[in-house]
Amino acid sequence: MAKLKLTLALSHYDRHFPFFDGSVSLENVDLNVLLVGQSEPLKHGVDRHERMLQKGEFDICELSLSSYLMAKSRRMPFTAIPVFPRRLFSLSQMWVNAGAGIASPKDLIGRRVGLSTFQTTLSVLAKGDLQAEYGVDWRRIEWIVAKEETVAFKPLKGVSIRLVPQGRKIGAMLGAGEIDALFMPHPPKEALAGGDKIRRLFPDAKQEESRYFRKHGFFPIMHVVAFKDEVLKKEPALARDLMRAFEQAKEVCKHYYDDPNWSRLVWGRHLFEEERSLLGDDPWPYGVQRNRANLERFMGYSLDQGLMEKKVAIEELFAPSTRDT
Numbered sequence: 550m551a552k553l554k555l556t557l558a559l560s561h562y563d564r565h566f567p568f569f570d571g572s573v574s575l576e577n578v579d580l581n582v583l584l585v586g587q588s589e590p591l592k593h594g595v596d597r598h599e600r601m602l603q604k605g606e607f608d609i610c611e612l613s614l615s616s617y618l619m620a621k622s623r624r625m626p627f628t629a630i631p632v633f634p635r636r637l638f639s640l641s642q643m644w645v646n647a648g649a650g651i652a653s654p655k656d657l658i659g660r661r662v663g664l665s666t667f668q669t670t671l672s673v674l675a676k677g678d679l680q681a682e683y684g685v686d687w688r689r690i691e692w693i694v695a696k697e698e699t700v701a702f703k704p705l706k707g708v709s710i711r712l713v714p715q716g717r718k719i720g721a722m723l724g725a726g727e728i729d730a731l732f733m734p735h736p737p738k739e740a741l742a743g744g745d746k747i748r749r750l751f752p753d754a755k756q757e758e759s760r761y762f763r764k765h766g767f768f769p770i771m772h773v774v775a776f777k778d779e780v781l782k783k784e785p786a787l788a789r790d791l792m793r794a795f796e797q798a799k800e801v802c803k804h805y806y807d808d809p810n811w812s813r814l815v816w817g818r819h820l821f822e823e824e825r826s827l828l829g830d831d832p833w834p835y836g837v838q839r840n841r842a843n844l845e846r847f848m849g850y851s852l853d854q855g856l857m858e859k860k861v862a863i864e865e866l867f868a869p870s871t872r873d874t
Contacts, residue, residue, distance in 0.1 A: 552577055552578055552579040553577065553578050553579065553784065554578075554579045554581070555578055555579070555580055555581065555608040555609060555780065555787075556580075556581045556583055556607045556608045556609070557580055557581070557582050557583065557607065557608065557609045557610070558583045558585040558593070558597050558600070558601065558606075558607040558609070558610040558611060559582060559583070559584065559585070559610075559611045559634070560584070560585070560586060560587065560591065560597070560611060560634075560635070561584055561591060562634060562635070563802050563805060564634060564798055564799050564802040564833070565634065565798065566798075566801075566802065566805075567797065567798035567801045567802065568580075568582045568794075568798060569582055569584065572801060573794050573797045573798045573801065574794070575787070575790055575791065575794055576790070578787070578790075583607065585597040585600070585607075585610075587613075588665070588734065588735055589735070597610060597611065597612075598610075598612055598613045598616055598699050599699050601627070601775070602616060602617075602620055602625065602627070602699055602700060603699070605626075605777055607777075608776065608777055608780050609774065609775070609776050609777075609780070609791065610774070610775055611634055611635070611772050611773075611774055612627075612629070612772060612773055612774070612775045613668075613669065613670050613699065613771070613772060614633075614670045614770050614771060614772055614773050614847065615668050615669060615670040615672075615673045615847075615851060615856065616668055616670075616699045616700050617629060617773050617775055617866075618847075618848060618851050618856070618857050618861070618866070619668060619700040619702065619851070619856050619857055619858075620700055621861055621865070621866055622857040622858040622859050622860075622861055623700070623858055625700075626777060626778040626779065627775045627776065627777060627778060628775060628776055628778055628781055628788075628866075628867070628868050629773040629774060629775040629776075629866055629867055629868070630773075630774055630775075630776070630788050630789075630791060630792045630795075630867060630868055630871045631773075631792070631835055631836050631837045631840060631867050631871055631874055632773065632774040632791075632792055632795040632835050633770040633771075633772060633773060633833070633834075633835065633840065634772050634774060634795070635770075635771040635772035636768045636769055636770055636771050636832075636833065637671055637674075637734060637769060637771050638754075638758040638761060638762075638768065638769060639671060639674040639675040639678045639732070639769070640678070640750075640751050640754045640757045640758050640761065641749065641751075641754040641755070641758060642671055642675065642732055642733060642734060642736070643675060643730065643731075643732050643749065643750035643751065643754075644723065644730060644731045644732070644733075644736065644737060644740055644747055644748070644749060644750065645723075645729060645730040645731075645747070645748060645749070645750050646723055646724070646726050646728070646729055646730070646746065646747060647745055647746055647747060647748050648726060648746070649726065649729040649730070651729060651730060651750065653683075654679055654683035654684075654685050654750065655683065655684065655685055657679070657685055657690055657729070657730055657750075658685060658686065658689045658690065659689060659690070659691075660690060660691070660729035660730060661690075661691045661693055661727075661728040661729050661730075662690050662691070662692060662693065662728065662729060662730040662731065662732065663692075663693045663694070663695065663713075663719045663722065663723060663728045663730070663731040663732070663733070664692055664693070664694050664695070664731075664732055664733070665694070665695050665696065665733050665734065666694050666695070666696060666697070666698050666699065667692060667694055667698060667704070667710050667854075667856075668698055668699060668700065668702065668856050669733075669734065670734075670770075670771045670772070670847075671732060671733065671734040671771065672732060673847070673850050673851055673854060673856065674769055674771075674847065674850065675732040676732075676850065676854060677846075677847070677849070677850030677853065677854070678761075680853075681850075682761070687854070688705075688707060688708055690709075691709045691711070692708070692709060692710045692711070693711050693712075693713055693719065693722070693728050694710060694711070694712055694713070695713055695719040696712075697712070702855065702856055703855070704855060705854070705855035708855070719731060719733075719737070720737030720738055720739045720740070721739060723737060723739065723747055724737075724739040724744075724746045724747055730750065734771065759827060762827070762828060762832075765842070765843075765846070766842065767832075767840070767842060767843040768828065768832040768833070769843060769847070770840065770843050770844070770847065774791070774795065776788065776868070781868055785868070785869070785870060786870065788867075788868030788869075788870050788871050789868075789870040789871055792835065792871055792874070795835060796835060799833060799835070806818060806821045835874070836871075836874035837863060837864070837867060837871070837872055837873070837874050838874065841863055844863055844866070845863065848860065848861070
């Protein structure tokens, strides 16, 4: 019997290595694992989320949580499994122009702040966290986005969203003071290059994020893994099978760090142990129940920001065979 042929589009995180090196696979499935980036091009290109949601280019895909929720609330033909391969705290990803006079979160009110897109998961999380944790009304900020939105939506009345001028790069705009702050999933190259023009909003962002974790009990989800509905309609058992494969891959990944020289970081093993003492043995949980509070909070942000068209029950987000996880 011929194996079912499927494509799976992923980024190249350590927890995905077992799919790329073949140490984790699916029985009776010829799984073509494609290395596809979102912000940066990888072997099989870039714009992974748009290629899935706008063109249905892959059978299974690592997707933006925010765009997936928007798609699901609009009854678009995609269904996720409760696997969350990318997570970020928002607070380390908030950058400001050092000369803009921004000393605290509330100084962002009335300013121009850059985003990848308004609906990017990190963007939604940052806006929501600023309001919920620091009392900053995100509606009183002028938002400048780097590119067109993945899933089209109508902004709420009174919300200012503008696209960057043609030919301009949003990181360079931050360094030049054309925008006052920038929230992005990847640090702007201008910040990574050093210098004194760009700094984090929070001088001790790690401490702020540790406080956030102690308060809320989760490391915020950025991405899900989603199928095209036509695939699960034909092979519904694939949802649970793939979830098990991701669990296996995560376990394999954890043991990479048994070798103190596996990472190029000199104190990689020390950092692994420090993180475990602060965040517990598994800050990357899969399954519905352990992620319910995180998902509920984020959906509240999405609805408040006018992105989801309606509230969706947590169970409706995921394939039926994975809802009891």
